[in-house]
Amino acid sequence: MGALTFGRRGGALGVLGASLVLLTGCSADPATGQVTPDAGAAPTLRPSVGLRLPLQDYLFSDADLRTVKQAMRTLTEECMRRYKVTHDFGPPPPAMGPRSLTDRRYGLTDARAARTTGYHLGDRDPRTHPLPERTPPTGQALKVIAGTGRPTEVNGVRVPVRGCAGEAQRKIVGTGRLGSSDLAQDLNGRSFNDTRADPRVVEAFRAWSRCMKERDFSYSDPMDVMNDKRFQGNTPVPLEIEVATADVACKARTDVTGIWYRVEVAYQKKLIARNESALTAVREEKRDQLAAARAVD
Numbered sequence: 001m002g003a004l005t006f007g008r009r010g011g012a013l014g015v016l017g018a019s020l021v022l023l024t025g026c027s028a029d030p031a032t033g034q035v036t037p038d039a040g041a042a043p044t045l046r047p048s049v050g051l052r053l054p055l056q057d058y059l060f061s062d063a064d065l066r067t068v069k070q071a072m073r074t075l076t077e078e079c080m081r082r083y084k085v086t087h088d089f090g091p092p093p094p095a096m097g098p099r100s101l102t103d104r105r106y107g108l109t110d111a112r113a114a115r116t117t118g119y120h121l122g123d124r125d126p127r128t129h130p131l132p133e134r135t136p137p138t139g140q141a142l143k144v145i146a147g148t149g150r151p152t153e154v155n156g157v158r159v160p161v162r163g164c165a166g167e168a169q170r171k172i173v174g175t176g177r178l179g180s181s182d183l184a185q186d187l188n189g190r191s192f193n194d195t196r197a198d199p200r201v202v203e204a205f206r207a208w209s210r211c212m213k214e215r216d217f218s219y220s221d222p223m224d225v226m227n228d229k230r231f232q233g234n235t236p237v238p239l240e241i242e243v244a245t246a247d248v249a250c251k252a253r254t255d256v257t258g259i260w261y262r263v264e265v266a267y268q269k270k271l272i273a274r275n276e277s278a279l280t281a282v283r284e285e286k287r288d289q290l291a292a293a294r295a296v297d
Contacts, residue, residue: 047110048257049103054268055191056101058184058282064290066092068178071293072168079164080144083154087141090134096126105192106257107222107247114248118240119231127234172292173285181282187275191267195260198267204259211250217243222256 060068073089080086098104098121108114113122120127137145140154147163160167169178195201209220219225225247231240251257272279 047103047113048106048261049098049100049110051100051102051261053102053188053191053261054265054272055184055188058181058279058286059101059188060180060286061101062095062097064286065179066095067290068172068293071172071296072165072178074296075168075171076145076164079160079167080141083140083144083157083159085141085144085154087137087145088135090132093131094124094129096124096129097121099124101188102261104226106260107226107251108244109248109251109257111245111248111252114244115241118236118244119226119228120236120240172296173289176285176289178289181285183275183278184282187268187271191264191271195264195267198263201260201263204254204256207254208250208256211253212246215246215250217246222247222251 069092077089108119116122117125136142142148143163144154144159145163145165147159147161147166152159162169172178205221208222212219212225217225219228225243228240228243231237231243236244
């Protein structure tokens with residue numbers, strides 16, 4: 001599946017260009033003196049797909065992004081009709097990738113998936129859903145959609161700044177950006193990376209690694225096993241199923257998911273408190289953007 005990262009996310013609608021981009025207390029580690037957020041008790045939590053992190057209030061889910069992309073497409077096509085220009089953008093792509101922000105965030109946590117698809121994503125795996133070939137817009141269609149080239153008029157009607165795609169974006173978000181803000185995405189990536197170095201998570205990794213060693217599999221990190229090059233083919237291989245099954249069993253035994261999740265919740269709460277004013281504006285912008293997108297017929 002390739003290395004997973006949890007920083008910025010986004011998407012795009014066809015080839016419309018950049019304007020369609022989406023389309024508690026503290027404790028100190030006695031060894032280092034580092035102050036870390038208090039995560040509290042860590043119950044066993046598996047699978048991780050249904051977990052919710054505090055920063056998700058400020059991020060766009062896949063469903064949110066689909067709503068915005070569809071509104072962008074509808075508004076762009078409505079604008080194009082003024083110029084008597086059409087273009088077939090093709091059907092929306094199927095839903096692919098992890099099912100939520102926390103699905104696979106802490107590695108594989110679903111025992112059933114481990115037994116059936118290993119580290120692959122089943123019917124949501126991009127490797128089993130090659131994207132259909134799409135014909136990019138050219139000529140007058142490109143001028144109208146993206147506002148590129150000259151003349152600035154098509155069929156006697158002036159083309160708006162950045163074309164119909166730009167007009168559609170302005171109707172949804174004004175002068176802002178589509179989808180999740182840089183701040184929310186950066187904080188989300190920071191909490192993921194910082195918690196991997198947290199002493200409690202590091203110790204959980206060690207316990208998990210010892211458990212895997214008992215089953216004759218040598219990995220130091222639950223993310224390393226998921227990204228093993230031997231498991232990157234189009235379909236799961238027998239060794240992958242064997243390793244994935246052991247991986248989830250060891251996560252259950254050592255509670256890696258519960259520990260890591262609770263630690264990250266604590267980290268994210270601190271990040272939100274430190275960026276409260278800016279994130280309040282981010283949440284309001286998200287609310288307004290989704291309201292505008294949902295209002296598009």
